[in-house]
Amino acid sequence: MTRRARRSFTKEFKEQIVQLHASGKPRAEMIKEYELTPSAFDKWVRQSRTRGSFEEKDNRTPEQEELIRLRKENQKLAMENDILKQAALIMGRK
Structure with a gap:
């Protein structure tokens, strides 16, 4: 199994992913389509719901x-x- 290079995503991209999920697009489909890790996807959704921010310092x-x-x-x-x-x-x- 080869490791992928670490990727960084913009705030706008994360917001778009969360909005797509909120509109009813299936989680598994989005993860596969955008080549995301399930943990990153879940983290973005959780951060958006709890604090409305993707910055770590805002979610402490x-x-x-x-x-x-x-x-x-x-x-x-x-x-x-x-x-x-x-x-x-x-x-x-x-």
């Missing part, structure tokens, strides 16, 4: 947003801690 839950924010803050604090350790070593030598 508040918990996911908080987790991302906390990870960034943790990384920043770890970097500041490393800087202070280095400064303490330099000051201790003098």
Whole structure:
């Protein structure tokens, strides 16, 4: 089985696919016709129904947003801690 190159789709194309599905075109037929993966198709339909957007950042839950924010803050604090350790070593030598 050969791997296909990763493709990217425009927002307009995704909207068109979702609209075709909403108008009654069968899922299997659309997947075959447009050579889509079932997971990508299902993801687009789900994103369109829940948030109306195909952007990942628009479809995050508040918990996911908080987790991302906390990870960034943790990384920043770890970097500041490393800087202070280095400064303490330099000051201790003098």
